[in-house]
Amino acid sequence: RKEVEQDPGPFNVPEGATVAFNCTYSNSASQSFFWYRQDCRKEPKLLMSVYSSGNEDGRFTAQLNRASQYISLLIRDSKLSDSATYLCVVGVNLIFGKGTKLSVKP
């Protein structure tokens, strides 16, 4: 099992749609979890940290399920500008998933 696994997508959704990404991780001792966003040919940018209790930032909601070892990212009312690759990142030394590509269409 890979350390961090994500569905590569692409996810093609219309504007205004709600879309969810899941990510599974293999190291049950992991304590830190993040979602990063990477635009084409750009560096990753931190989108949000994922806390045990779950957290929300505007249209974005992140949740952690330790028992099943997965984290999720929910994007509501998606915008064209949300089109990017979303990277699931686990652990203090940042193990990156391969990313899930999202395309939001008009």
Next chain:
Amino acid sequence: GAVVSQHPSWVICKSGTSVKIECRSLDFQATTMFWYRQFPKQSLMLMATSNEGSKATYEQGVEKDKFLINHASLTLSTLTVTSAHPEDSSFYICSARSPQGWYEQYFGPGTRLTVT
């Protein structure tokens, strides 16, 4: 958020030459910086962890004599690709760990290296 700069943003060099890439944390001190490489349509791959004042820790499969890392101060780490070859052409990205919070890392804008 914290700002990390990287220089140069892109470089084209001839095979056999060496290229130095600088990574700076602009508004915070970073005892730990990281160097990644990303090939087209692939995920970021950690190359090495750079600790201020000590030797870098390289990931398995990364040649430490080819990718020289120096972390001489709390705000600067450099990566030198020695005797570059076309297969070294890639997007090199550094990051610095924030001294606060949940170990978030902030990335530099990356350096696109093309070796001809």
